[in-house]
Amino acid sequence: GDSVTQMEGPVTLSEEAFLTINCTYTATGYPSLFWYVQYPGEGLQLLLKATKADDKGSNKGFEATYRKETTSFHLEKGSVQVSDSAVYFCALEDSGAGSYQLTFGKGTKLSVIP
Amino acid sequence: DTGVSQDPRHKITKRGQNVTFRCDPISEHNRLYWYRQTLGQGPEFLTYFQNEAQLEKSRLLSDRFSAERPKGSFSTLEIQRTEQGDSAMYLCASSSGTSGGSSYEQYFGPGTRLTVT
Numbered sequence: 001g002d003s004v005t006q007m008e009g010p011v012t013l014s015e016e017a018f019l020t021i022n023c024t025y026t027a028t029g030y031p032s033l034f035w036y037v038q039y040p041g042e043g044l045q046l047l048l049k050a051t052k053a054d055d056k057g058s059n060k061g062f063e064a065t066y067r068k069e070t071t072s073f074h075l076e077k078g079s080v081q082v083s084d085s086a087v088y089f090c091a092l093e094d095s096g097a098g099s100y101q102l103t104f105g106k107g108t109k110l111s112v113i114p
Numbered sequence: 115d116t117g118v119s120q121d122p123r124h125k126i127t128k129r130g131q132n133v134t135f136r137c138d139p140i141s142e143h144n145r146l147y148w149y150r151q152t153l154g155q156g157p158e159f160l161t162y163f164q165n166e167a168q169l170e171k172s173r174l175l176s177d178r179f180s181a182e183r184p185k186g187s188f189s190t191l192e193i194q195r196t197e198q199g200d201s202a203m204y205l206c207a208s209s210s211g212t213s214g215g216s217s218y219e220q221y222f223g224p225g226t227r228l229t230v231t
Contacts, residue, residue, distance in 0.1 A: 036222075043118075043205075043222045043223060044157070044205070046220075046221075049219070089157075099170060100147075100170070101147065101162060101170060101172075102147075102157070102159065102207075102220060104156030104157050104158070106155055106156050107155070107156050
């Protein structure tokens with residue numbers, strides 16, 4: 001079945017550091033890929049998405065590129081801020097296989113220190 | 115619109131009791147999803163409705179779990195004879211979309227945290 005593997009956390013960075021959170025996936029079809037973020041005490045929010053190979057999703061300075069050849073969707077940000085401290089989840093939806101459920105990774109907790 | 119709402123936000127119950135959670139989706143959304151999230155894990159899919167029809171159910175949804183969406187608007191998730199292993203955050207999400215159509219963004223509610231003692 002479908003699965004998502006993402007980088008183990010927690011990750012601690014200093015403000016303005018470069019961030020990469022790795023995500024790889026296994027899917028039977030051609031999935032759409034997502035990054036969701038969960039800020040402390042809040043619900044899951046969509047951060048960015050990409051629906052086909054080589055698409056780049058971007059939002060709030062975060063970027064991720066859908067790489068079909070490496071089955072990856074790594075999240076990057078050039079300069080993190082304290083306000084980026086949150087848990088980040090990589091997810092896929094394999095609607096081409098007839099399913100609209102999201103399959104999530106385990107999450108990566110990011111802490112950014114001043 | 116205020117987004118997806120869930121009620122209650124917290125529920126503490128004793129093992130063996132029944133509990134029911136409610137989800138109100140974004141008003142124009144016809145798809146509604148339930149997920150379960152345990153500590154340190156990502157959300158796991160439970161079930162999905164297109165309007166009032168329950169179209170997908172996970173193997174995680176044992177016979178003790180039942181979900182309904184009687185008029186295609188709000189949904190309820192009931193757990194009968196709760197067990198300590200049911201302790202988790204229960205998340206509801208909604209999206210627009212038609213049967214057989216492409217994927218649409220899922221908007222999540224704040225969740226209901228269930229503790230079974």
